[in-house]
Amino acid sequence: MIEQLQQYIPTNAKENLEYLINKHDFCLKIVKGRKTKRGDFRATQPLATITINNNLTKEQFLITLVHEIAHLHTHIHYPRVKPHGMEWKQCFKQLMLPFLTPTVFDEPLLKHLAKHLINPKATTDSDIKLSVVLQEKKNTNRHHNYYIFDLKPGTLFSLNNRTFKVLNKRRTRYECLEIETKKRYLIKGNAPVDIV
Structure with missing residues (x-):
């Protein structure tokens, strides 16, 4: 599965992401970009399903994928908790830690992402400074004033x-x-x- 993801993720995230992906079985689908969400997790049978938009920057793709894998891990260990409750927040922070290096994220993004992970929200869009840095990376071809x-x-x-x-x-x-x-x-x- 990791070979299929190489074009979507930062190069130096490959090894840690491969470990994370292999920890639990799930079905990963890369789908056409949606306006309302970047990814989602569904506890389907026999395998849970994670979808991620194909139009994200490599950094946003990685953050979104880890976010959804955190839902998978939380669902396995705590099947009846709030989707973005304390259990998910702790899991998401723990899963993101190996990626918080300047070899994966550049310095401005790394700084805002680390602050975001102190108390992660349901979406990076809820964190104004982080979302602006992520949008600026995405909008290098189309600049909004x-x-x-x-x-x-x-x-x-x-x-x-x-x-x-x-x-x-x-x-x-x-x-x-x-x-x-x-x-x-x-x-x-x-x-x-x-x-x-």
């Missing part, structure tokens, strides 16, 4: 070929008005956008 958290209220911006206006900040999201439909949306502050 701003993130919503950079914009002042009243600023017009483009996101997914739609035009919005920033209204105000709510806790971690921003209330925005879609110009065409006049509908209001809450959008994450780390969404990469272009000013109109």
